[in-house]
Amino acid sequence: MPFRPLYGHHAVRARLRAAAGDGRLPASLLFQGLRGVGKQRLALWLGQYLLCERATTERLPDPCGNCQHCRYAERGVHPDLHWFFPRPRFKDKDPDVEDVKADLGEAIAERLAADGLYAPPPGTEGLYVAVMRALIRMAANRPAMAKGVVFVVGDAERMVTQEGADQSANAFLKLLEEPPPGVTLILTTSEPGALLPTIKSRVVSVRVPTLPRADMEAFLADAAVARQLSRAPHEELLARAGGAPGVLFAGDGTAAAFANARVLLEAALAPRTPDGTVVRIKAAAKQGMAGARGSYSDTLDALTHVLHARVQQLVKAGHESDARRTASVMTLVEATKTKVQHNVSPNLLTASLLQAMHRALVP
CATH class of the missing domain: 3.40.50.300 (P-loop containing nucleotide triphosphate hydrolases)
Structure with a gap:
């Protein structure tokens, strides 16, 4: 083959x-x-x-x-x-x-x-x-x-x-x-x-940039791709991929990483209130004390994709200032990825990341 x-x-x-x-x-x-x-x-x-x-x-x-x-x-x-x-x-x-x-x-x-x-x-x-x-x-x-x-x-x-x-x-x-x-x-x-x-x-x-919509449409129309993804709504697939079609075939481990990444984004977007602070603390604590490589790295990769998809959605909705703020957060995630290579606990990394994301995303 x-x-x-x-x-x-x-x-x-x-x-x-x-x-x-x-x-x-x-x-x-x-x-x-x-x-x-x-x-x-x-x-x-x-x-x-x-x-x-x-x-x-x-x-x-x-x-x-x-x-x-x-x-x-x-x-x-x-x-x-x-x-x-x-x-x-x-x-x-x-x-x-x-x-x-x-x-x-x-x-x-x-x-x-x-x-x-x-x-x-x-x-x-x-x-x-x-x-x-x-x-x-x-x-x-x-x-x-x-x-x-x-x-x-x-x-x-x-x-x-x-x-x-x-x-x-x-x-x-x-x-x-x-x-x-x-x-x-x-x-x-x-x-x-x-x-x-x-x-x-x-x-x-x-x-190597992400694929524009036209190329993503061609990819999703591929017979082998369509067979594997036929049950998922078309627009949902486009949003989840964020121009990176390989994400759609990442398996259960990456599905969990995407779910975790969405939790982190929601925590970063929580309001500037005591309750919002508690949400961020709990989200950070769930990342664990060890094993920064592996699943935590997958979560950070997924978070990059989730942020990219959010930028596209905000631009389409005409919320350009929110899109710019979201795009700026990607550099914070990339910086955290470099720290993962050292023996730093995921919950401490996440606590710092969520605080920085919150300041950037919530005016």
């Missing part, structure tokens, strides 16, 4: 293919944007474009889809297009490259079998040291059949740098800074603030 179609991102695609055609495409890229906007699918599209026999030389708008490279890439089996993303930690502390490739191959096949409509990896999965070591070793090899090699690293903020892995971390940084000839690395992240500064300084960032 091939990868699902890529919807939207026409302006970004135009810039990327122009750079590729002119030989100006950086060898190390970082696609950043809200969770669910299609960053990894866009990265895989670019990987296929770079490996296609005709795309760059003939300045095609998309990969040709007919050459052997395209056929292999679309089925997720091209030996020179490698897709890495968070996976469970290996039980074997020192798996070899073939073990890592086999594990990722099975996971990719599962995503393809689900029509490419998959939930984000749980907080327990990561890009562990063994996986990054395998990537580094693979990047040192010559291409198997194409003119170059492309590595797509999804959810790059999940790179785990412990386990005394300074040597691997340094090797990966060197790889980003000076990839071998013909090697292109495309990292994606929904949490750029959680990436190590040493990584961000070695890549060229590309912002």
Whole structure:
């Protein structure tokens, strides 16, 4: 089963293919944007474009889809297009490259079998040291059949740098800074603030925006999408996605995160009264004392989406001043996401966040 179609991102695609055609495409890229906007699918599209026999030389708008490279890439089996993303930690502390490739191959096949409509990896999965070591070793090899090699690293903020892995971390940084000839690395992240500064300084960032309504309409009309979402009202789906269609397939864990995010927004909007203060205190207390990664990070991601949807609704209703205040709150949430990477309790983070949101949202 091939990868699902890529919807939207026409302006970004135009810039990327122009750079590729002119030989100006950086060898190390970082696609950043809200969770669910299609960053990894866009990265895989670019990987296929770079490996296609005709795309760059003939300045095609998309990969040709007919050459052997395209056929292999679309089925997720091209030996020179490698897709890495968070996976469970290996039980074997020192798996070899073939073990890592086999594990990722099975996971990719599962995503393809689900029509490419998959939930984000749980907080327990990561890009562990063994996986990054395998990537580094693979990047040192010559291409198997194409003119170059492309590595797509999804959810790059999940790179785990412990386990005394300074040597691997340094090797990966060197790889980003000076990839071998013909090697292109495309990292994606929904949490750029959680990436190590040493990584961000070695890549060229590309912002991947949310999809406009027309592209969202096309996505929802897709047969596979329609089958899975047929029971939900159309406008509700558009509002929930907020231009990030992947959000709609996030599973029960993310559904809970969205419910929690809405509770936090309602608490922030509670009035400037003693009762309103109590609401905010209770909402913060419910976030727990530990485990800031995982489910709490999911809640913050969901809160960004909820705020984005609220901005759109306020603009449509003509409440532009309220929309501007709501948009300004997103920076507060992003700042909180960076603090999650440190061992700070979620309830303390939430108490501070809700207080700041309340001051910004309630005149």
